[in-house]
Amino acid sequence: MWSTILPELMSITVFILTTLCLRAGNSPSYMQDYAILSLNTTGLKDTFHHNTTAGLPIHDVYNLYMITTCSGYYANNSVPPLVGVTCSPVSWYSKFLPSTLLQSDLTSHSATTNLSSLRFPPTIQDAFNERFNLQLHVAFIFYVIALIWVGCVVLWGLCTFWIGALGGFAVLFTSSASTCLLISSAIITAVQSQSTALINDQGASIGLQAGYNSKFLALTWSAFAVNAASSVVWSCAGIVSAAWRGNEF
Template sequence: MRPIAVIPLVFSIVAFVLSILCLFAGTKPGYMEEYHIITVNTSGLGQNLFKQSAAPSATTPACTKPTSLGSLISGAKDCVEGAASNAVDEIQNIANEVAGDIVDKLSQKIGIKQFYSLHLMNRCEGNYKPNATDPSASKNVTKCSNQTAMYHFDITTPLNAELAKGPLNLTLEKLHFPDDIQDGLDGLSVGLNAIFVFYAIGIASSGIVILLCPLYFFFGLPMLTLLNSCLASLSFTALIISSAIVTVVQKKAAGFINKYGGKVGIEAYPGGKYLALTWSSVAFMGVASIVCAIDYTALKRRKRRELSEKGEHGRC
């Protein structure tokens, strides 16, 4: 028996489950939506008049107790300025709240959803709650597209379709939506397809490792150990390639969407949780492949030593 086979078995199971989650995350509304590859925030589309800039707050002058006529005049001036500054801050806070409400109402008025998230096999869409400008806003997914292998992320088609249904009968062209955004996404389609292929290879290989580990545990044959080691290494290699491509795709997609979309109120952000999930699967499968390789090497050396000892006894 080879008790060490338990280690690659456990780690392969974990890697297998994590890889499956990477493949099927976000395939239906509310299912692992936070594990998106990238999300495009479209809540600002069409409301450039309501851009908000963060300005440094001025120090409010303090009211001091007067000690002379001059200090009395100066103190009165500081108190008036302080009151005016506080009033301006209060008005700004109210304006920010109103602007957040305007963003929500405007996106509803023109008929678009406030975000579109890319998952490996589909796209989800919905609105932010309580509103799009709230720093702690959460996603309310209203719809997800059908699962499709090698899914291609198209942002312009759903936006145009929803704008056409809206009461204002707008188009992306009228909103000056940059073609560079969809062109960039089209250019990344090869990478998105490769991600799916390598995930499939990694999942299939780790699945076979899981099936072979019981035989590996009870019999420990060199050829069986070698096969397990090769499959574990194949799974590890496939998962590390898919994870690397995901990392690059996230960075590039967010980069050009923010570069060209900022002018029309669109921004994108990559999914950090998805990266953590996919690289975790790489780590677990890496441990499994290393253990398999070490055990195969040890088993091979033991067989050679046994053959050598038999040869020496034979000569005697």
């Protein structure tokens, strides 16, 4: 019985980490530092001001999360944190459309400037429309499936407090969860790398820059690592419990 406490706590930890991956950035004050991707337009605004002496009414940063997109302004010379952050409504299929976001800001401020005059590369929007948004949606689905499997492990773990030998069967659930978390984490890693490379390559000439910190990657890969380790611990817990109960008879 007692041998199942550690793997149960590990599975609960995985459930929390996976939930955080999905919920990061769901409001202006919640885990804003855990963006999958950040589109920085300060260079674009500086270039526009240098050429026209006018301001460009768009946000400084547009952040992409699993279920929302948030935007904000730098309060101190391009140094975080962001202020005046607003987020899109939470959606199970959140789409990141850079051109649409920028044009929406321009339109809301009745600006005469448009994306064509800014020479915004259409290939960036096309890449998100055709590839990146769909890939992130697939990652979202696998996160949800992983949550279901981990939830089953947690519930199963409660049963093992009374029948400890059942702990070994939890590996069936944790293995499935690990596969889902591995796929999601790999997709996120690939999208981060490819999308930032594309934006920085195509948008450098007009001052666009994309980047990300390691926080979201640390979160998602930690969930996978802890879950994978819990598989081993659950297996050992089942063996120990079975041996202990065998000695009772």
